[in-house]
Amino acid sequence: MIFGRSERGKPPVEPVTLKILVAGGFGVGKTTLVGAVSEIRPLRTEEVLTEAGRPVDDISGVEGKHTTTVAMDFGRITLREDLVLYLFGTPGQDRFWFLWDELATGALGAVVLADTRRLEDCFAAVDYFERRSIPFVVGVNCFDEAARYPADAVRQALDLDPGVPVVLCDARDRESVKEVLISVVQHAMAHAAAAREAAVAT
Ligand SMILES: Nc1nc2c(ncn2[C@@H]2O[C@H](COP(=O)(O)OP(=O)(O)OP(=O)(O)O)[C@@H](O)[C@H]2O)c(=O)[nH]1
Numbered sequence: 001m002i003f004g005r006s007e008r009g010k011p012p013v014e015p016v017t018l019k020i021l022v023a024g025g026f027g028v029g030k031t032t033l034v035g036a037v038s039e040i041r042p043l044r045t046e047e048v049l050t051e052a053g054r055p056v057d058d059i060s061g062v063e064g065k066h067t068t069t070v071a072m073d074f075g076r077i078t079l080r081e082d083l084v085l086y087l088f089g090t091p092g093q094d095r096f097w098f099l100w101d102e103l104a105t106g107a108l109g110a111v112v113l114a115d116t117r118r119l120e121d122c123f124a125a126v127d128y129f130e131r132r133s134i135p136f137v138v139g140v141n142c143f144d145e146a147a148r149y150p151a152d153a154v155r156q157a158l159d160l161d162p163g164v165p166v167v168l169c170d171a172r173d174r175e176s177v178k179e180v181l182i183s184v185v186q187h188a189m190a191h192a193a194a195a196r197e198a199a200v201a202t
């Protein structure tokens with residue numbers, strides 16, 4: 001078939017692809033978040049939590065949970081025609097920490113998911129990104145049963161730098177998760193621009 005000029009339309013844009021990590025404590029909703037927003041069937045590495053695992057898998061606070069991520073979650077979302085995010089959800093349990101460095105390689109930024117009932121569970125993730133200067137936002141996953149706190153109260157409790165965005169979200173809701181992802185991209189871009197300016201100034 002022969003197309004006229006106008007029918008051929010614009011040449012396809014090569015999208016910029018960015019890698020974003022989704023981290024946070026055990027059972028905070030990382031797998032749920034990646035699944036809610038991914039436009040491909042998310043890759044999951046879930047294993048069933050068993051009686052045998054009880055001594056090592058601390059399920060207090062998440063008693064309804066039957067599976068856990070043992071390697072990673074993987075999903076993709078096109079935020080704009082020219083901007084695609086690859087999402088890598090980390091495993092939440094301490095015994096899988098050795099995987100984090102591998103997953104963090106080349107990441108533009110990260111989302112640290114938090115549950116206000118177990119805020120301390122995300123301290124390790126916050127420390128991890130602060131130490132490596134990887135820009136991150138905190139997404140407060142507002143579970144139905146949890147008390148609501150304003151973003152500033154969460155910021156104070158986590159002792160975050162004033163520039164770190166804190167976004168209230170619902171990990172099950174696509175639009176809500178998109179807002180979190182947009183904020184991490186904006187924050188990471190601002191971080192990169194500030195680093196460039198600092199480099200020019202020296
Ligand atoms: N009510 C409510 N339940 C949620 C929400 N997000 C996740 N859940 C539930 O919480 C449980 C834990 O969710 P996951 O997405 O597996 O958590 P995770 O952070 O990936 O867990 P690990 O990989 O084991 O660390 C699941 O049973 C979800 O259905 C939420 O926003 N509200």
Ligand SMILES: [Mg+2]
Pocket residue numbers: 030031032068069073089090091092
């Ligand atoms: Mg998971």
